[in-house]
Amino acid sequence: MVHEKQAAVLRLLRENARQSLTGMSRKTNIPLSSVFDIVKSLEHSVIHKHTSLLDFSKVGMGAHAFLRIKADDKNKLREFIRAHKNVNTFSTLLPHYDFLVEAVFPDLKEYTLFKESLEQQGAGVIDENFIVEELKREGFFSAK
Amino acid sequence: MKQKDLLVLSHLRQNARIPLTILSKKTSIPVSTIFDRLRIYEEARIIRHTSLLNFDKLGYGVRASISLKVDHQDKEALHDFLKAHASVNSAYRISNGFDYLVEAVFEQIKDLDSFLDSIEKKFRVKEKQSYFIIDDVKREAFLTNEHLLPFPENPSLF
Numbered sequence: 001m002v003h004e005k006q007a008a009v010l011r012l013l014r015e016n017a018r019q020s021l022t023g024m025s026r027k028t029n030i031p032l033s034s035v036f037d038i039v040k041s042l043e044h045s046v047i048h049k050h051t052s053l054l055d056f057s058k059v060g061m062g063a064h065a066f067l068r069i070k071a072d073d074k075n076k077l078r079e080f081i082r083a084h085k086n087v088n089t090f091s092t093l094l095p096h097y098d099f100l101v102e103a104v105f106p107d108l109k110e111y112t113l114f115k116e117s118l119e120q121q122g123a124g125v126i127d128e129n130f131i132v133e134e135l136k137r138e139g140f141f142s143a144k
Numbered sequence: 145m146k147q148k149d150l151l152v153l154s155h156l157r158q159n160a161r162i163p164l165t166i167l168s169k170k171t172s173i174p175v176s177t178i179f180d181r182l183r184i185y186e187e188a189r190i191i192r193h194t195s196l197l198n199f200d201k202l203g204y205g206v207r208a209s210i211s212l213k214v215d216h217q218d219k220e221a222l223h224d225f226l227k228a229h230a231s232v233n234s235a236y237r238i239s240n241g242f243d244y245l246v247e248a249v250f251e252q253i254k255d256l257d258s259f260l261d262s263i264e265k266k267f268r269v270k271e272k273q274s275y276f277i278i279d280d281v282k283r284e285a286f287l288t289n290e291h292l293l294p295f296p297e298n299p300s301l302f
Contacts, residue, residue, distance in 0.1 A: 001202065001203045002202065010195070010197075013195040014195055015192070015194070016192060016194075017160040017161055017193040017194050018160055018161060042195075045198075046197055046198050047195045047196070047197065047198070048195075048196040048197060048198050048280075048283060049158075049159065049195070049196050049283075049284075050159055050160040050161045050194070050195045050196075051156070051157050051159075051160050051193070051194065051284045051288075052153065052156040052157055052160045052185075052190045052192075053190065053193070053194055054153070054189060054191065054286070055189055055191050056286075058188050058189045059153070059287070066236070066238070066245055068209075068275070078281070081281075082281055082282060085289065086286065087282060088282070088284060089280070089282055089283050089284065089285070090280070090281040090282040090285075091277045091278070091279060091280050091281060092278040092279045092281065093209065093275050093276065094275065094276045095275065095276075096275070097275060100277060104286055129211070129236075129238040129240050129242065130238060130239045130240060131236045131237070131245075132236070132237045132238060132239055134234075134236055134237075135226055135227050135236060135237065135244075136226065136232060136233075136235045137191060137234045138194050138196065138234060139227075139232060139233055139234065139235075140197070140199075140204075140233035140249050141197060141202070142194070
């Protein structure tokens, strides 16, 4: 849990993680030194990492899919997915499925090869959904 | 995209708060060039810079992945509802049977139940699937490993 001042800084970081400490100090009326301390404390607690969210289509990745997977061989498949460079997010899931995978590829041909590899690496049931439009991404605790 | 663009993006993907001077040292690209490129990325390739959360530590121990199919006439209203709802972290319009895929976070399971109930009361839901996200293995990992960038044999410079 975070207190009020931490929450104010966290909301600003969720909206723009590159904004300066001085900017956050001005927007929140929290002294600069305190903002520095708050950011450090958040980085050691509730912040997983600061990242730049990509428009995948603009970096040449035209096929964007989410897959729910029931594994026949969980350990083998987990390692394969974890190490795959086209996998953006990878979570464990319950019930009915084991894994939720978000992956991006230049085209459907590359995606199909990935799906075939998943089957070879121990995927049983694969439920796939292609992203047509992004409504919201990482919008929780943020005005964006 | 050029190799150097990908390299800069990979560092920003690893740490969006990296100072430009350090990014310059790591990539051997002048600070002024990185500054200019960053503006270009922010207009086109980068949606925004954000801090990813550890929801558990923030007190939100319930995360769900929800697929929804609704009556055609309700699609636009559901679109707006999902976009505006504070518990929805990410939402997408999808193909393959369902209309929307939603990632939402809650303090307790009863809050997830209320969220799903409210959707069923407001919209004509034809089909719904809900799963618990238990643990993250990777988050926003694409293009974060500079050793796995495409085109390593052809490093085009700015």
